[in-house]
Amino acid sequence: MSGPLVLGIETSCDETGVGLVRGRTLLFDAIASSVEEHARFGGVVPEVASRAHLEAMVPTVERACREAGVRLTDVDAVSVTAGPGLAGALLVGVASAKALALALGVPLYGVNHLAAHVAVDVVEHGPLPEPTMGLLVSGGHSNLLLVPDVTDDIRSLGATIDDAAGEAFDKVARVLGLPFPGGPHIDRVAREGDQVAIDFPRGLTSGRDLQRHRFDYSFSGLKTAVARWVQAREATGQPVPVADVAASFQEAVVDVLTRKAVLACAEHGVEDLLIGGGVAANSRLRALAQERCDDAGIRLRVPRPGLCTDNGAMVAALGAQMVMKGRPESRLDLPADSSQPVEQVRA
Amino acid sequence: MLLAIDTATGSVGAALHDGEVVRAEVVRHDVRRHGELLVPAVSDALDEAGLRMSEVTAIVCGVGPGPFTGLRVGVVTALVLALGRGLPAPQGVCSLDALAHAAHLEAAGAPGLAAPELLVATDARRREVYWARYEMTPAGARRVEGPGVGPASGLSEEVRLLPAVGRGGLLYPQALTGQLDGAPLDVSPGVLADLAVRLRDGTHPDAATGLLPPEPLYLRRPDAVETRAR
Numbered sequence: 251m252s253g254p255l256v257l258g259i260e261t262s263c264d265e266t267g268v269g270l271v272r273g274r275t276l277l278f279d280a281i282a283s284s285v286e287e288h289a290r291f292g293g294v295v296p297e298v299a300s301r302a303h304l305e306a307m308v309p310t311v312e313r314a315c316r317e318a319g320v321r322l323t324d325v326d327a328v329s330v331t332a333g334p335g336l337a338g339a340l341l342v343g344v345a346s347a348k349a350l351a352l353a354l355g356v357p358l359y360g361v362n363h364l365a366a367h368v369a370v371d372v373v374e375h376g377p378l379p380e381p382t383m384g385l386l387v388s389g390g391h392s393n394l395l396l397v398p399d400v401t402d403d404i405r406s407l408g409a410t411i412d413d414a415a416g417e418a419f420d421k422v423a424r425v426l427g428l429p430f431p432g433g434p435h436i437d438r439v440a441r442e443g444d445q446v447a448i449d450f451p452r453g454l455t456s457g458r459d460l461q462r463h464r465f466d467y468s469f470s471g472l473k474t475a476v477a478r479w480v481q482a483r484e485a486t487g488q489p490v491p492v493a494d495v496a497a498s499f500q501e502a503v504v505d506v507l508t509r510k511a512v513l514a515c516a517e518h519g520v521e522d523l524l525i526g527g528g529v530a531a532n533s534r535l536r537a538l539a540q541e542r543c544d545d546a547g548i549r550l551r552v553p554r555p556g557l558c559t560d561n562g563a564m565v566a567a568l569g570a571q572m573v574m575k576g577r578p579e580s581r582l583d584l585p586a587d588s589s590q591p592v593e594q595v596r597a
Numbered sequence: 598m599l600l601a602i603d604t605a606t607g608s609v610g611a612a613l614h615d616g617e618v619v620r621a622e623v624v625r626h627d628v629r630r631h632g633e634l635l636v637p638a639v640s641d642a643l644d645e646a647g648l649r650m651s652e653v654t655a656i657v658c659g660v661g662p663g664p665f666t667g668l669r670v671g672v673v674t675a676l677v678l679a680l681g682r683g684l685p686a687p688q689g690v691c692s693l694d695a696l697a698h699a700a701h702l703e704a705a706g707a708p709g710l711a712a713p714e715l716l717v718a719t720d721a722r723r724r725e726v727y728w729a730r731y732e733m734t735p736a737g738a739r740r741v742e743g744p745g746v747g748p749a750s751g752l753s754e755e756v757r758l759l760p761a762v763g764r765g766g767l768l769y770p771q772a773l774t775g776q777l778d779g780a781p782l783d784v785s786p787g788v789l790a791d792l793a794v795r796l797r798d799g800t801h802p803d804a805a806t807g808l809l810p811p812e813p814l815y816l817r818r819p820d821a822v823e824t825r826a827r
C-alpha cells in the first residue's frame with residue numbers, strides 16, 4: 251500500500267463525511283448523518299445541517315483516524331468539498347480543512363463535489379478509464395458528465411432543468427404516504443408492482459426537446475403527473491395501487507436516465523459508464539443500466555451504495571489523485587462556492 | 598502562547614498573546630467572507646509575531662452571540678486547529694464580553710470615559726440586536742444581564758439609556774441613545790485574548806463563569822427556517 255495519505259472532508263449537504271485514502275486504497279470512511287433531524291420536514295433544513303456539521307466534525311475526524319489506524323500527523327494532504335452544495339454547510343467543512351492544513355503544515359485541495367462522486371470509484375474498481383462517462387443522480391443533482399481527466403477536465407453534457415432525480419423520489423414518496431428519504435422506500439415497494447401498469451411521461455425525450463435538451467433531464471412534469479394520477483384515483487374512491495404507481499414512476503425515471511447515458515456514450519465514443527450519487531443505490535437503475543450497457547458494449551461501473559451517497563472517502567480519493575497527478579494546491583483563502591460549476595474541478 | 602480568534606461581529610481576525618502582551622493581531626473587515634479570511638489571518642498573525650503554529654499552546658475563540666454562519670467558521674476553526682496540533686480543546690469567550698472588556702481597557706486609559714454600567718449591543722440582523730449589560734468594576738466589566746437577543750426597542754428603558762458600545766447603537770440610535778463616541782464596534786481578537794488571560798488567571802470579576810465550552814451561543818433556534826421549509 252503506497253501513495254499519499256489524504257484526509258477528505260465532505261459537508262455539502264446533511265452528511266458529515268471524513269475519509270482517509272492512501273493512494274488508491276480506502277482506509278476508512280467515517281460518516282455522521284443528520285438525516286433523521288430533517289425527516290420531519292421532508293427535506294434537508296440548511297441551518298439544522300450546518301449546526302450538525304459543527305458538532306460532528308471533530309468526533310468524525312477522530313473516528314476516521316482511529317478506525318484507519320493512522321495519526322493525524324501522518325496525513326500528507328487535506329482535501330475538501332468546496333462546492334456545489336448548501337453554502338452554510340460547505341463553510342463548516344472548508345473552514346475545518348483549512349484549519350487542519352494549517353495545523354499539520356500540509357497542502358489543501360478544494361475540490362468539486364461532483365468530480366469526487368466520479369473519482370471515488372478508483373478505490374473500488376481501480377484507475378478510471380480516460381475518458382469515462384459519469385451519470386450522477388442524487389437528491390441534489392442529476393448530471394451527465396464527460397470526464398477526460400477527473401483531476402482536471404470535466405465537461406457537462408447535461409443536467410436536470412428542474413428537480414433532481416432523488417428529489418422526485420422524495421416528492422412521489424410523500425404523495426404515496428411513504429417516509430423520507432423516498433428513494434429506498436419506492437425501490438422496496440416497487441418490487442411488488444408492475445412497472446408498465448401506468449404510462450408516466452419521460453421528460454425531454456421526444457422531438458424538439460431531445461434536440462434542445464439532448465442530455466438534460468426533467469423530473470418535475472413526471473412528479474406532477476404522478477400526483478395528478480393519484481388524486482384522480484382517490485377522487486373515484488378506489489384504493490391507490492401504491493406498488494404499481496411506485497414501479498411505474500421509478501421505471502420512467504430510470505428509463506430516461508439510462509437511455510440518455512447510453513446515448514451519450516455512443517455519441518462521444520466512450521466505452522465506460524460510471525453511475526454515482528445516492529440514487530445509484532436504486533436496484534432497478536442498476537439492473538436496467540447493466541442491461542442497456544451490455545447491449546451497447548459499454549462497461550458499467552457502480553461503486554457500492556456506501557460510496558455512492560455523499561461521503562468523505564470520495565473527497566479523499568479525488569484529493570489523492572490530485573496529489574499523484576501533481577495538480578496545484580488551493581490557497582488558504584479558498585472560498586466555499588455553493589454553485590460551483592462542474593467544469594471547475596479544483597477550487 | 599495563546600491564539601485567539603473571533604468571527605462574531607463585522608470583523609474577522611486572530612491574535613497571539615504570550616500571557617503578558619498581545620504579540621500580533623490581524624483583523625479584516627468583511628462580514629461576508631469570514632470563511633475565506635480567518636485562516637489566512639491566523640497564518641498572517643503567526644508571521645507577524647515570528648511564530649509557528651507549533652509554538653501555540655492554547656486556543657480561545659469568541660462564541661458569539663453573532664450571525665451563525667460566521668460564528669461556526671470561528672468555532673470549527675478553533676476546534677480543528679486544536680485537534681490538528683494535539684492541544685487541549687479550545688475555550689470559548691462570549692464575544693459581547695470582549696467588547697465590554699475593550700470599553701473597560703479604554704476607560705482605564707481615560708478615566709473620563711468611565712461609567713458605572715455599560716450596554717453592549719451588536720447586529721443580530723432581522724432588525725434585532727444581541728445584547729448584554731455590564732457593571733464596570735476596577736478589575737473588569739462584570740456581566741450582570743444577558744446575553745440576549747431581541748429588537749432594540751424591546752429592551753427596558755433602563756437598559757436602552759445606558760452608555761453603549763458595539764454596532765447596535767449605530768443601527769438603532771433612536772432606541773439605544775447612549776452610544777459612546779469612538780466606542781469599540783467590532784470584537785478585537787487581541788482584546789479577547791487579553792480577556793481570556795485575565796479570566797484564566799482569576800483576576801477578572803467573571804473568572805468563575807467567563808470561560809465557556811467551544812460551542813456557539815446561538816440564542817435562537819433554527820425555527821424560522823424550519824417553518825419555511827414546510
Ligand SMILES: [Zn+2]
Pocket residue numbers: 363367388390527528559560
Ligand atoms: Zn452528492
